[in-house]
Amino acid sequence: MTLLDCTLRTSGQLIGATPSPQLVADYLAVCARIGIDVIELGPVHDPAGRTGGPLPDLLPDLLPDLLLVAPTQWYGPRFAVLLDAAELPMGDGPAAAAADRIAERIATAPLPVGLVRVAVRYDEVARAAAPLGRLREAGFGVCLLLTEIDLASYPELDRCLAETAALGPLDAVFLVDSLGSLRPERVIELVQSTRAAVPAPVGIHAHDNQGFALHNTVVARSAGATWQDAAVHGIGPGAGVTRTEQLLALLGAAPSDLGPLLELIATHFAPLKRRYGWDAGPRQVMAGLARIPVAAVRGLGVS
Template identity: 25%
Template sequence: MTPDPKDIAPWITYRPELKVLDCTVRDGGLVNDHHFSDDFVKALYHTCVEAGIDYMEIGYKASKRVFQRDRFGTWKFCDEDDVRRVVGDNPTSLKLAAMMDAGKSDWKTDLLPKDRSVFDMIRVAFYVHQTVEACEMIKAAHEKGYETSANLMAVSQATEVEIEQCLELVAETPAQVVVVVDSFGALYTEQIERLVKKYLGYAKERGKEVGIHAHNNQQLAFANTIEAIIHGANRVDASMGGLGRGAGNCPMELLIGFLRNPKFRIRPIYQFLQDWIEPLRAEVEWGPYVQYNITGQLNLHPRAAIEARKNPEDRNKYVEFYDRVTAES
């Protein structure tokens, strides 16, 4: 009897239910305060369409009371008129997503009904102590007609009991997706496996999918994304060139090169890297530099590393940075 190829070489097959989300503008905007030009965002939009990507997270819907309009760019707020200026009515199969942070968005007033919006999904981001508000946000977005996602941030710093309590509450919401978010790039593959299985334990029986959003502090974002897929995560985040806060995210070009679904096309991604990402590197910095390695190993927020890399004269003072953060942690 000939073995089923799926049993011996799963890397040559694919799961049609696995969906990819591009977070280049949303997470990458944390590098440049979301000051992307319309041309950049429009080029990325067309790239996502041509590459067969399922979702494009085009930015935040952040509170204008918390964030000043004269400091932050368009994609921090994602007003409908601004988004439509780039994508029109989005007559494509690509779905558009926006992120709303608990405590930093006016979700009761700023979120239009779905039939008046170009967005398809609202991703609710929150820390474990904000779980109750996040559940209310998810319900409100669902009632307005959106797909919804629950993104518990900084899961590497939450206790087991906190994670389980959070998942119990989120499991009762209409969120279609619950995402494992390695905010600090601190997790290793064994931890990713354990978390994905834990999340599935709450999500699967309720018809929810589990996702993965990895940061690259220890150069494990791609490996951890693969690990999450292996253990059943069907919603995966990536960004062009790994563009994202600090060390960046899982690179889209690696992820699409790994996936075997023939609907995905990698050539448009290389074109975007060539035309837009490489020129951007001359303006802003991201990537797994040593300071980000250190904060990832110590399971710390990367803000200290970001600050340390602002002054070119101090960027290579690794020991000084290590001594400071270990003394403070």
Template identity: 35%
Template sequence: MLDTERNTINILDCTLRDGGYYTDWNFPPELVSDYVGIINTLPVRMVELGLAGKPKTHGYFANLTSSKAQKMAAALVVEACVMIDAKDVLASELPLPLAVSRLTEGLEPGAITTVRLAMHYKDLAASRKICDELSRRGFRVFVNLMQIDAADAVETETCLKEAEQADTIEVFYIADSFGSMAPARVQALVSRFAARLEPAVGFHGHDNRGYALVNSLTAAKAGATWIDCTMGGMGRGAGNTASEQLLPMLAGLDPCKERGLLEHVLRHFDPLRKQHGWGSSAAYQFAGSNFIHPTYVQKLRAGGTLCDAAIISRLSGLSADERTTFAGERLSALMEQDLT
């Protein structure tokens, strides 16, 4: 186990949210039932049940309501949260309170105690009123600062100053959205935020370069007290820090619980991994090292028609402005590109 006090680290398992990028937020009932059962045996503080406010065309766990959450929370012994996207509010023409209300329709504090607000790190100032509104409605508010590895020194300081002024946010997450971070960068960012902020600091890792686990452990040593993970590492792009790897290292598991966790992953998530193909690879490593949005690789890999070398060749043609934001039109052009 990592040489860190167990009771200072909170583990948040976000399988049903981040893993949903591969299943369109639908999971078999048996998997969900077994997932709740195994979570209840583990030193996990919170479970992210999915997203709120996404179109009805998405799956069950992309538009969580209190009634949906209650069905799971009745069996859960840990806290539950959902995630919403700040851009869905910021892009709305409605007054902010009404935009937040529309996005969280059917969602009340209770079975879900916490809302995590995902935002680009440059949007923190613009998003603080969203956090205030969520807090006014009775939710605890956590923030995921997306793509912050791409921030330069001036942008990082600006973000920190905005964070210092926020008084309704309980946790600021350093989110390695591109899977680009090396441990030294994690150490620098987490320690800087932890030293400056009264709210807690968290870390959300992706495995593009194979660093998700070591980055999560580095973050914990640097002062992060909330760490994310997913079963089998299932998550957008290359995936996340794997629960079955993180928990024994960071929280300590007796052999019986570790075996139960591993058997759960083998039963439910290894077949999904074989089907969908998340995990570190040459293409994901290239994307991570060049701040390329992971959805490009995920979509180009779908169906198995393009090898990693072909994907890298296509990604090399993206301009700096195109790399950080996924665009369906640009993806179509990449898929149709003839490199022969």
């Protein structure tokens, strides 16, 4: 099993800025002790293109803080970054050139980023082919994140998985519950279909709109998913995601082993939750049930 913690990225999305240096330092110190396999640092963008998204580029803004706690040697989890294929230019040539620029920027970073996760909507997998290929050629491990996967009809899912299988070697393929709409039975179906069609490990990234994030993560694991996303205290926009502390406890971590993580939550993440309030409130629940973005819920008469 591979546990990937995406706290730094999802917290940045929530607050619209990179986390504080002290939070980053304390977080990394805890991650090195509690069994996290991969730390996702945040988004990375084409240096020659538009920045895209709510956050600035990872490398100039976050790495100085990371270097405070890992200045020369790092013996903890691997580092990953996230690339949104929708931000890349259209066409294989321009997309490949953008991926080359991104690969060069990551390779020259002072921290050893070894894994790039490329996010793409389930019906646009072909857009990821060129950048994935160039990143792989540059020596990075590559993962594919299939977003909004719950919206795929059966013919669309078959086409999506066939295109994914044709992408070449992948470290993992993640099923992303972008709308917080996945039900456990659908999770099992998606994991089994992906395992049957794609020669790569399967992962799950679960949102908590309906209160199912942890349950869906465990169900995915029972169906054969071997990569699991989580974030400390579930931090993230909307309802948040699977909680790292709950998942570790379910996987058998002793209370004493979880002590540093719980202290981290009390110091940094509980205050953030009081301020930003990510949770499965009425709008988040309704959005998950209706399989629509939370922003569209006001149109259904729910405030």
